[in-house]
Amino acid sequence: MGTGKFASGELMAAALVASGAELVTVALRRADLTGGKDKFANILTFLDPKKYQLLPNTSGARTAEEACRLARLGREATGSTWLKLEIHPDPRYLLPDPIETMKAAEILIKDGFTVLPYINADPVLAKRLADAGCATVMPLGSPIGSARGLETRASLAIIIEQATVPVVVDAGLGAPSHAAAAMEMGADAVLVNTAVAVASDPVRMADAFKTAVIAGRSAYEIGLAPQRQEADATSPLTGFLNQ
Amino acid sequence: MSFVATFNSLPAVELRRHSQNATLSEFETALQHPNLESFAVLISPAADLEKLAALAQKTTLRHFGKVIRLYAPLYLSNECINICRYCGFSRDNPILRVTLTPEQVAAEARYLQTEGFRHILLVAGEHPHFVSNNFLRDCVAKLRPEWPSIALEVGPLETEEYRPIVEAGAEGLVIYQETYDREVYTSMHTSGPKMNFDWRLETPERAYQAGFKRIGIGALLGLSDWRSEAIAVAAHIQYLLKHCWKAQINVSVPRIRPAAGEFQPLSQVTERELVKFVCALRLTFPEVGISLSTRETAKLRDGLIPLGVTMISAGSHTEPGGYTGQGRADLHLTKGGRRIDSEGEHATVQFEIADNRSPAQVAAKLDTMGYEPVWKDWDISLNG
Numbered sequence: 001m002g003t004g005k006f007a008s009g010e011l012m013a014a015a016l017v018a019s020g021a022e023l024v025t026v027a028l029r030r031a032d033l034t035g036g037k038d039k040f041a042n043i044l045t046f047l048d049p050k051k052y053q054l055l056p057n058t059s060g061a062r063t064a065e066e067a068c069r070l071a072r073l074g075r076e077a078t079g080s081t082w083l084k085l086e087i088h089p090d091p092r093y094l095l096p097d098p099i100e101t102m103k104a105a106e107i108l109i110k111d112g113f114t115v116l117p118y119i120n121a122d123p124v125l126a127k128r129l130a131d132a133g134c135a136t137v138m139p140l141g142s143p144i145g146s147a148r149g150l151e152t153r154a155s156l157a158i159i160i161e162q163a164t165v166p167v168v169v170d171a172g173l174g175a176p177s178h179a180a181a182a183m184e185m186g187a188d189a190v191l192v193n194t195a196v197a198v199a200s201d202p203v204r205m206a207d208a209f210k211t212a213v214i215a216g217r218s219a220y221e222i223g224l225a226p227q228r229q230e231a232d233a234t235s236p237l238t239g240f241l242n243q
Numbered sequence: 244m245s246f247v248a249t250f251n252s253l254p255a256v257e258l259r260r261h262s263q264n265a266t267l268s269e270f271e272t273a274l275q276h277p278n279l280e281s282f283a284v285l286i287s288p289a290a291d292l293e294k295l296a297a298l299a300q301k302t303t304l305r306h307f308g309k310v311i312r313l314y315a316p317l318y319l320s321n322e323c324i325n326i327c328r329y330c331g332f333s334r335d336n337p338i339l340r341v342t343l344t345p346e347q348v349a350a351e352a353r354y355l356q357t358e359g360f361r362h363i364l365l366v367a368g369e370h371p372h373f374v375s376n377n378f379l380r381d382c383v384a385k386l387r388p389e390w391p392s393i394a395l396e397v398g399p400l401e402t403e404e405y406r407p408i409v410e411a412g413a414e415g416l417v418i419y420q421e422t423y424d425r426e427v428y429t430s431m432h433t434s435g436p437k438m439n440f441d442w443r444l445e446t447p448e449r450a451y452q453a454g455f456k457r458i459g460i461g462a463l464l465g466l467s468d469w470r471s472e473a474i475a476v477a478a479h480i481q482y483l484l485k486h487c488w489k490a491q492i493n494v495s496v497p498r499i500r501p502a503a504g505e506f507q508p509l510s511q512v513t514e515r516e517l518v519k520f521v522c523a524l525r526l527t528f529p530e531v532g533i534s535l536s537t538r539e540t541a542k543l544r545d546g547l548i549p550l551g552v553t554m555i556s557a558g559s560h561t562e563p564g565g566y567t568g569q570g571r572a573d574l575h576l577t578k579g580g581r582r583i584d585s586e587g588e589h590a591t592v593q594f595e596i597a598d599n600r601s602p603a604q605v606a607a608k609l610d611t612m613g614y615e616p617v618w619k620d621w622d623i624s625l626n627g
Binding site: 008028033060070093198 | 619
């Protein structure tokens with residue numbers, strides 16, 4: 001789960017519980033990184049590190065250099081070496097920069113971080129990042145906050161099929177059915193934020209996503225029936241051969 | 244090619260005419276196709292304001308969620324060499340003036356920190372002697388250790404003059420064209436470097452080249468026909484989104500407030516029209532930040548917040564030393580640009596504010612409205 005866009009810290013905390021999330025990402029730019037326990041920048045106080053694996057993110061960074069600087073400060077402030085690497089130079093569509101992300105991932109992995117990079121659904125980039133030592137890849141379904149679902153489905157399928165690290169489908173999941181679809185495809189996890197945070201009842205919506213993720217995962221493990229264009233003839237055309 | 248060329252070739256008259264004469268069915272169509280032409284229709288008299296507001300609210304919620312960023316203006320100086328007929332700081336106004344030292348600026352800023360602010364906007368009149376580039380750089384450098392986000396609203400500078408200020412830690416730049424009507428601009432700005440319309444119009448691009456990450460623009464509403472101004476602002480946003488693509492573009496919709504000089508607005512913009520403008524901006528530019536200052540009343544501000552606003556100021560003072568009385572010993576009256584020593588309690592304000600609630604009261608109101616007041620939404624480590 002993501003932690004942005006919620007009406008209050010309390011509501012966010014309640015939605016996290018309802019979602020059953022294990023990984024929780026938080027924008028370092030909203031937290032106090034000076035160690036001063038700033039009560040006006042207290043988003044971290046709503047996140048219990050005993051309950052969740054904290055995944056600080058570098059949202060706001062536009063270059064590898066900015067991301068690395070923020071990541072290091074964040075590690076000191078939060079104690080977490082896990083990092084969601086987000087580099088989007090374009091504040092309008094928030095699409096990730098593949099070149100800067102690759103550069104930053106290599107530096108941060110050497111620096112001891114467990115790096116989970118947010119990327120476009122680019123199968124080659126996903127392989128390159130996995131080869132570089134990233135813990136997962138986090139391809140987007142559609143742009144952040146767009147609620148358009150799995151617009152990148154065909155590329156996601158290649159990423160999942162080729163993956164040697166867990167695949168977390170991140171961004172654009174506007175409905176529980178989108179999350180279920182990603183899980184049915186074989187994604188290892190999804191990351192959801194806007195759809196829950198701006199819902200009229202974020203706690204119930206978080207629960208709806210949880211149910212969808214469980215259902216999608218079960219369906220993937222069981223194996224879905226193959227899809228067909230035509231109906232299956234009950235009287236096979238070659239049935240006479242058996243007579 | 245800068246925005247000046249684009250602006251000069253804008254079919255402004257046609258867009259304005261279409262904006263005036265659009266029908267309800269054209270309005271319905273415009274809702275489906277966000278672009279400059281449809282923006283002109285969205286602000287037309289025929290526009291269904293309630294429908295516009297409902298869509299703007301949804302769009303804002305999806306892109307920005309239930310959070311509002313807070314910021315505070317801090318006035319460094321009210322010295323100014325320009326004569327601008329509408330501005331309280333105009334050189335020909337006999338007002339009490341002062342320029343704070345960087346230490347005094349830091350003292351004012353510390354007060355704002357106790358109020359909760361972590362985003363600060365440094366504001367000053369235009370004066371190459373009192374408000375020099377080095378002075379601005381020194382103020383930013385002084386604040387940098389304690390402020391995650393520093394923006395400036397000062398007279399336009401050259402790209403190379405901006406760079407040291409960015410390197411010192413400034414992240415945002417706000418520059419209002421005041422009016423996009425060349426004729427009115429000329430009649431409003433009768434002396435000083437601000438007379439140069441094109442130089443000012445190109446400022447956002449120079450700021451971007453210098454490395455500012457957040458750029459704010461706008462027109463001062465009340466100088467010229469508001470629909471023409473709105474269309475020009477929209478055209479400017481559209482240009483900046485394409486050409487300054489790494490910057491967060493923000494827009495503001497300030498209306499003229501009472502100030503020294505007793506300037507009376509030349510053109511009226513009703514609250515209803517202002518709401519229409521904000522909603523049309525939101526629908527046309529879903530990702531653009533919209534800031535709203537204490538120029539507007541509490542009632543209007545609270546009403547506008549869900550419809551598109553993303554940043555607000557609170558508890559503002561529009562005079563240097565306004566928060567803690569810094570610089571009082573140096574106050575002086577100037578008349579026609581000449582200094583006449585004088586005693587006074589406070590420097591003169593740029594304009595009167597209309598929402599007198601404290602930052603804590605505004606934050607509490609946001610909370611009851613179902614919005615989280617976000618005080619810190621940036622980190623200094625993100626600045627080069």
